[in-house]
Each structure stands twice: as structure tokens, then as C-alpha cells.
Amino acid sequence: MQVDAFRPATLGPVQLRNRIIKAATFEGRTPYGLVTDDLIAFHRELAEGGVGLTTVAYLAVSPEGRTHKQQIVVGGSTAPGLARLAQAVHDAGGRISGQIGHAGPVANGRSNGAHALAASPMPSPLSMQMIRSATARDLARITRAYAATARTLVDAGFDVLEIHMSHSYLLSSFLAPGLNRRRDGWGGSLENRSRLARQIARAVREEVGDAAAVIGKTSLSDGFRGGVTLAEGVELAQMLEADRTLDALQLSGGSSLMNPMYLFRGGVPLREFAAAMPLPVRLGMRTVGSRFLKAYDFEEAYFLDKALEFRKALTMSLVLLGGINRRATIERAMSLGFQYVAMARALLHEPDLVRRLEDERRGVGACIHCNRCMPTIYDPAGTHCPELVDLRG
Template sequence: MNSPPDVFSPARLGPLTLRNRIIKAATFEAATPESLVTDDLINYHRRPAAGGLGMTTVAYLAVSPGGRTQRKVIWMRPEAVPGLRRLTDAIHAEGAAISAQIAHAGPVADARSNGTEALAPMTHKNFRAATADDIADVIEAHATAARYAIDSGFDAVEIHLGHNYFCSAFLSPLLNRRDDEFGGSLTNRARVARSVVQAVRRVVDDHGGGRVAVTAKLNMADGIDGGITVEESLQTATWLQEDGGLDAIELTAGSSLVNPMYMFRGGAPGKDVPALLPKAMAGIMREYPYHDTYLLDDARLFRAELTMPLILLGGITKRESMDLAMAEGFDFVAMGRALLAEPDLLNRIRADGDAHTVTSVCTHTNDCMMTIYSHTHCVLTGAPD
């Protein structure tokens, strides 16, 4: 039996060779006040790239103005390309690769902030039901966004199929109660996600020059009654594998619309200072105990059934967790909060070798989540200069 790979060894991701198997997960940077790249955003990603990452992921590059979570989010358009090219060049100069997470926020979009209607499978006071033409436009917008990502020098495109964003909302039996070709059976509910992936794959194949990978971030479970279950998600993942449009899937969980803490685990942010927590978020910040590799149990089910590369996310903060992921057959690990706290953590872990004495300072209180309304940073180590 082959021994598991060293997490710091090079690895193939589709056409790419990453210098190691560690990816920075997409986390909202709060660094684009004009919906365009800033030096602040570049430094946000350059620091962990210099700190030893294989690849960093730029969060929430919206495929359309109405697809933004709120108006300050970058949306993919010609005006964004020069700044994005500066960003990708800066990360490449540090020896790392860079991925563009493209997304339509769907029901998670802030319609008032964006100045346009939010779209969802069904009508609600905060969003309206997407028509067949709307769905076609969103699918095409993902393809166009992928083209802009290629033009901007990104090495990979990550399609957001999680957290009850547009594609994930259609997958949800709770949020999608349509009776047309996009609702009802899982076959119908998965139609949007599968179509988006195929549209992006066609653009990458036609314009990517054989150098761009395509991944997706997929919910294993929503963590809400009536939402996406592991069983249905595994079937969707199987179809995505059979469709052949993806080079890897990053496994995630939780609903940004209803239950975000199912994804993060640990303390509920702002609980000690209620005034810091926006009223819209106060009722959905439940607490779930944190433990290392907290999504592993569900992820094992996907690893057992799928042959394609998988990225393990959730509670990866030290070498033991990384080695466990490799031993369990995962191809990559993704990190978020630990790298926000210490961008140089990976270089220190690697230098530590087999001693395993380096541990993250992250305490998983999640108070860093409150900083997304100003400038995302770790509250323990402080905002970078």
C-alpha cells in the first residue's frame, strides 16, 4: 500500500502543478471599496503566498452586479481586469498559484446595496424567483466571468456551488419548491449547477490555453432542516464527476442565508458585544463546537465514493490535521482563519519538520467575522500595516 503524500510536496490540479497541497480558502477580504482591486487586496493575498501556500483563492468575484453579496464586492467586467492582473502577477512573483472564485450570490445578495433585484428559486420579500431567461443569463454570466479570469492571469476558476448562493439555493429542497424543469427532483434541482460548470469548462477549454484548472465549492450539507443533505449532495457530486467539468471539488457546508456557523464552527461572533452584530445576522449565529478537521466525517463519505480529487476544508490548522487529510486520501487541504491570523504559518510548520511543535494562535471565537464590515483581519494579531 502506497504511503500518503507529503502535504508539502508538489501536486497536480488539472493542468496545474502546485508547489504543495495547501490552498487558501476563499474568505471575504473587505478590501475593495470601489468594487475594484486595491493594494490592500493584493497584500491580503500576497502575505500568505509569501508564507508558503500552494494556491490562494480570491473570494466572491461576482458574475454580475446583481450577483454581489453587496455593492463593494468586485464584479467581473473589463474595468476589473487590469487590477486583477496586478494581483495575479504579485502572487506569481511569490511562487504561488491563484484561483478566482466566481459566484452569483442569489438569495444571499443584498438587493438594496446592489441597487438591483436579488434572484432565487422562489419569491420572498428579499428576492424574486428567477425566470428561465434569468437562469440562462446567470449561466452565461459565469462563462463570461471565467473568460475575464483567464484574461486576468488566474491559474484556476472556483465555481461557488455552496452556502445557498444561487446554484446552491437551486439544489436546496427547502429553498427550491419550483414545479418546472429546475425544481422538484434532484435531477432538476441540480440542473443549474451542472449547467454552470459545463459553461465554465467550455470557456476554459476554448480560451484557457490548457493551463487553467476548474474547481467547485460544494455544500455537503446546509445544516438546516429541509436543506441539502449529505446523501443528495453526494449524488450531485457524482453527477459532476461524470460530467467531467471539474478538476477538483472543495467540500464545504452551511448556509450564508440561514446558518453560516455550520460552516465555521466555534464561537458565535459578536455575542459578547451585541451592538457589533448586524440585526439581520443576529438570529442566525448559532454555535457549534470546534474541533480539528470538523468536516472530515461527512467528507469521508465523498472520498469513499468519488475518484476525482477532493479538497478537505474545515479545522485545518496544524501539521497533524494536514497529515490526517493526506492519509484519508484527500488530495489537498484548504485553510482560512489560521492563515488570516498568521500568514507565515505554513513556512513555520514546514521548518518545524517532524517536531510538530508549531500550533496556530487562532482560538476560533470567530470575532474576525465582524471585521468583514470594515477590513477583514484577525482580532488577536491585529490588522496588518
């Protein structure tokens, strides 16, 4: 019998009102690294719009783990605001997830005032500094920081913890053989390269037990030479399933550092990205941006074929992501054995889209996947849909 995506569902120990998740997209609403009323309103609107679970993006486990200084580092100073945010989402009938991570080589060391870390040393196109290779002491500290972050969020009322293992962030930089050239126990074989991700998943689970659901955001494939391949992505997922530390996997792809459009597909907003960058980066974007922001045609559920390889290899719950904004696509995902779907751009355009789809007032979202929302993460007004602003005049 096909699962109804709009009926209540259980994710680990958490009851959701439906199986539709707002995927993490940096909200651009924390100019001082603190929860703001604007951030609360952003997620409250999504909850009021019907999503079962809304995800707060890029909650850093340590100061050098931010992509830049405007992001939240979870700790004592940010916990009260995070508690207010969780309460607002609960009051609107939704559940709340915190995406916890360490940006690794995607971090801007100059903005953060601390050199970025990665599996192996490499130049940073963001800070024009060298990225430092993480030491064993760094990895022990960061593992403890993940556990402490998880505890703070659960105590603040968060229902789900999403461990960021993709997009060339720190854990992903260890997984990708082209970024991990280590010759110690953290490099070489996939078993070694996956050691950090699995260690952190275990530490988070041991810290929170069944007080929250724990999911991992993993890569179907990274989309660049030297990145995680589809076969390795499936093998990693099988390891994580065997560890029994996660309640579900959210299947993503691409690399914020090497090939970001592999994740997004559709329009390439090169001019808008260049305009949002500091002058040196802006000039670089204009000259080599088309090679960095590669064009991929958009099609509905563009990760589905690769995700089906994971579905065949695993029994654990899976979240399908990638250009979903039709009721028919959601229903098809359920019929193919996926337990949840994640949406992002479609909900930036229409925060109440889930209500509309559930009530069958509309079968498709209005998002045109122009991707002009991507550069707005740097906008003082916060991440938003420029197309919607244009329509409103």
C-alpha cells in the same frame, strides 16, 4: 505511500508548490468594487507565507450577484486590477484562484441597486425586499456571465477557477429543496435542482478548456431543514464527477442565509456582529441573533467524518476544509485520501503558517477559533484577526 502535502502537486493543468489552499474569505478590501493595493498585499503576503494556492473571494459574475456593492464584478473595468493581483501572487511563488459566483438570495438588493434572485421568491432579511424568482432568461444570462467571467480571469492570469455552489448562494438555492419550490425543469428532483450548477460548470469548462483548473465548492450538508443533506451532497458530487467538468471538489457546508455557524464552529461573536450591522439589522441580531448564529463546538477537521463519505463514493480529487491548523491534521487528511486541504481562519492569524508548518518550526497554528474575524468583513480596515491586533497591542 502517503502523499506529502508540502511537496509540489498538480491540480488539473496547474502545478502547485504544495497541497495547501487558502480558502476564500471575503477580504473586505474593495470599497469601490475594484482591486486595491491592500487586496494585492493581502494575497501577496499569503503567497509569501507559503500557500500553494490563494483564493480571491466572491468575484461576482453580474451586478445583482454581489452580496453588496463593495464586491468586485468581473469585467472590463476590473480586469486590469485583477491582472496586477495575479502577477503579484505569481511573483511571490504562489498560484491564484478566483472564486466566481452569484450570491442569489444572499445578495443585498438595496446595496446593489438590483433585486436579488433565487430559485423561488422569498423575503430578504438583508434588504427587506422580496427576492425574485429567477426566470429562464435570467438563468441563460447568468450562465453566459459565468463563462465570460471565467474567460476574463484566465486572460488576467488566474490559474484556478472555483465555482461557488454552496452556502445558499444562487446555485445552492436551486439545490436546496426548502429554497427551491419550482415546478418547472429547474425544481423537484435532485437531477432538476442540480441542472443549473452542472450547466454552469460545463459552460465554464467549455470556455477555458485546459487553460485553467476548474473546481467546485459544494456542500457536505447545509445544516438546516430543507437544505442539501449528506446523501444528496454525495449524489450531486457523483453527478459532477460523471460530467468530467471539474478537476476537484472543495467540500464545505452550512448556509450564509440560514445557518452560518455550521460552517465555522467555535466562538459565536454575536455582540461584534450586532455592532457591525445597520441599526434595523442590529436590533434584530440582538433579539433573535442567538437563534440565527447557533453555537457549535469546535474540533479539529470537524467536517472529516462527512467528507469521508464523499471520499468513499468518488475517485476525483477532493479538498478537505473545516478548522484545519495542525501539521498532523494535514498529514492525516493525506493518509485518508484527500488530495488537498483548505485553511482560512488560521491563515488570517498567521499568513506565514504554511512556512512554519513546512519547516516544522511549529506543529500547530495559533488561531483560537473565536470567530471574531467574521464581523471584520464589514470593517474599513478589511477582514483581519482581532486577536492578533490585540496581541500586537
